[in-house]
Amino acid sequence: MQYISTRGTAPVLDFEATMLTGLARDGGLYLPDHVPPMKMSEIASLAGLSYEEQAYLVMRPFIGSAFTDEEFREIIARAYAGFGHPARAPMKQLAPNHFLLELFHGPTLAFKDFAMQLIGQLFQAALKRSGDRVTIVGATSGDTGSAAIEAFRGLENVDVFILYPHGRVSEVQRRQMTTPTESNVHAIAVDGDFDTCQALVKDMFNDFEFRDEVGLAGVNSINWARVLAQVVYYFSAAVTLGAPHRPVSFTVPTGNFGDIFAGYIARSMGLPIEKLVVATNQNDILHRALATGGYVTDGVKPSISPSMDIQVSSNFERALFDAYGRDGAAVAQLMDELKSGGGFQISQGALQYLRETFASGRASEEETAATITRTVGATAEVLCPHSAVGVHVAEANLSATPMVTLATAHPAKFPDAVEAATGTRPALPERMADLFERPERVTRLPNDLSAIESHIRENRTV
Ligand SMILES: Cc1ncc(COP(=O)(O)O)c(C=O)c1O
Numbered sequence: 001m002q003y004i005s006t007r008g009t010a011p012v013l014d015f016e017a018t019m020l021t022g023l024a025r026d027g028g029l030y031l032p033d034h035v036p037p038m039k040m041s042e043i044a045s046l047a048g049l050s051y052e053e054q055a056y057l058v059m060r061p062f063i064g065s066a067f068t069d070e071e072f073r074e075i076i077a078r079a080y081a082g083f084g085h086p087a088r089a090p091m092k093q094l095a096p097n098h099f100l101l102e103l104f105h106g107p108t109l110a111f112k113d114f115a116m117q118l119i120g121q122l123f124q125a126a127l128k129r130s131g132d133r134v135t136i137v138g139a140t141s142g143d144t145g146s147a148a149i150e151a152f153r154g155l156e157n158v159d160v161f162i163l164y165p166h167g168r169v170s171e172v173q174r175r176q177m178t179t180p181t182e183s184n185v186h187a188i189a190v191d192g193d194f195d196t197c198q199a200l201v202k203d204m205f206n207d208f209e210f211r212d213e214v215g216l217a218g219v220n221s222i223n224w225a226r227v228l229a230q231v232v233y234y235f236s237a238a239v240t241l242g243a244p245h246r247p248v249s250f251t252v253p254t255g256n257f258g259d260i261f262a263g264y265i266a267r268s269m270g271l272p273i274e275k276l277v278v279a280t281n282q283n284d285i286l287h288r289a290l291a292t293g294g295y296v297t298d299g300v301k302p303s304i305s306p307s308m309d310i311q312v313s314s315n316f317e318r319a320l321f322d323a324y325g326r327d328g329a330a331v332a333q334l335m336d337e338l339k340s341g342g343g344f345q346i347s348q349g350a351l352q353y354l355r356e357t358f359a360s361g362r363a364s365e366e367e368t369a370a371t372i373t374r375t376v377g378a379t380a381e382v383l384c385p386h387s388a389v390g391v392h393v394a395e396a397n398l399s400a401t402p403m404v405t406l407a408t409a410h411p412a413k414f415p416d417a418v419e420a421a422t423g424t425r426p427a428l429p430e431r432m433a434d435l436f437e438r439p440e441r442v443t444r445l446p447n448d449l450s451a452i453e454s455h456i457r458e459n460r461t462v
């Protein structure tokens with residue numbers, strides 16, 4: 001399996017190099033050159049297997065010769081051993097044809113753990129073999145950062161620097177990033193929003209001198225391995241509900257478009273997904289783009305679902321690449337327009353492809369809060385605000401086909417919003433009970449590439 005860039009001019013890489021490279025050197029994102037199909041019988045045979053075995057069977061064709069079968073099985077076993085639920089991704093029923101896929105039983109209580117725990121193991125195995133050292137730099141609106149720190153803390157050959165928007169993540173998210181004591185963990189609070197942080201990370205990748213000097217690696221969903229790991233739970237949920245003999249729909253709370261793009265890959269592999277619904281909060285650029293064809297940024301508005309406060313949605317570039325018939329030059333042109341002018345117009349043909357592929361909807365702040373209140377009243381399920389955005393949009397898309405909404409974070413990560421909607425403050429799991437007593441360690445920096453690069457140069461330990 002080979003990987004190619006969405007902008008068409010970066011070197012073609014194998015799986016391991018793609019994972020360690022992060023952003024392609026032409027500024028694009030890597031994608032497999034083809035998506036390996038799964039036969040109906042292969043999909044059917046996933047039913048009843050452990051999550052780990054399903055993960056092995058779904059991901060194996062993408063890995064090539066990077067790891068032996070035995071190594072890969074062991075890596076997967078270690079990745080999911082720390083999850084707090086034996087099913088890893090259990091499902092609850094909200095209504096006769098509406099299900100909630102709980103993706104928050106990992107160590108940092110968000111869906112990011114599914115990929116990050118796996119990537120941590122994959123990086124360790126690859127770096128042990130090569131003896132290389134890397135500096136991971138990531139941007140976060142709260143959940144990617146804590147998951148990355150948890151996966152890489154204390155590892156010998158890795159430093160991890162996480163940029164988060166100062167004052168725009170929940171207190172639990174911030175403390176998850178600022179309280180680890182390991183010297184290879186570095187939290188940076190940036191003056192700006194998530195888009196600022198993500199742009200800084202991409203600028204670092206495009207600064208080749210810096211990139212090569214520090215051995216830059218990325219664990220945002222620009223990293224293909226992140227997306228791949230998230231493909232698995234679409235299969236696990238769908239076969240539980242009768243796929244491939246019966247189609248299933250999914251609604252995905254969306255910000256950076258990584259999670260829903262994983263669903264798109266599952267469908268491309270042959271999983272019968274009827275509707276794939278993009279659910280946005282008031283930062284609804286994706287919903288507007290699908291409705292109007294204009295992808296136009298208009299400033300991030302802070303919301304009660306802060307992890308989705310994103311306007312420059314990184315993985316949408318991967319969807320555009322397919323929508324434009326895998327024309328890297330066309331994608332590069334759109335991304336230049338986005339960078340220089342804050343937006344672009346999607347061509348009619350590409351828009352038609354995207355509309356046939358994705359449905360979409362948005363939830364206002366009031367609708368999000370009301371969904372948390374209503375759902376706990378009707379089902380006793382306490383939703384986090386991101387999952388509530390998903391449930392609200394899913395309810396407008398219900399049909400005879402079972403709908404699965406992805407519950408992307410644990411309610412205790414966003415206690416203020418959940419308490420305001422339910423009257424009850426959700427408690428953190430016992431193992432995190434002292435989170436608010438642990439000392440914090442963070443560096444505040446301006447939105448200034450050279451200041452952040454200097455900080456990284458001076459503070460990396462490897
Ligand atoms: C809790 C939560 N839900 C949903 C999302 C959206 O996921 P994606 O960025 O993959 O679209 C994120 C982060 O982006 C998140 O942290």
Ligand SMILES: N[C@@H](CCOP(=O)(O)O)C(=O)O
Nearest residue numbers: 140141142143144220221307
């Ligand atoms: N919501 C994310 C934003 C970064 O997304 P990623 O999937 O590209 O890493 C977060 O919580 O940080």
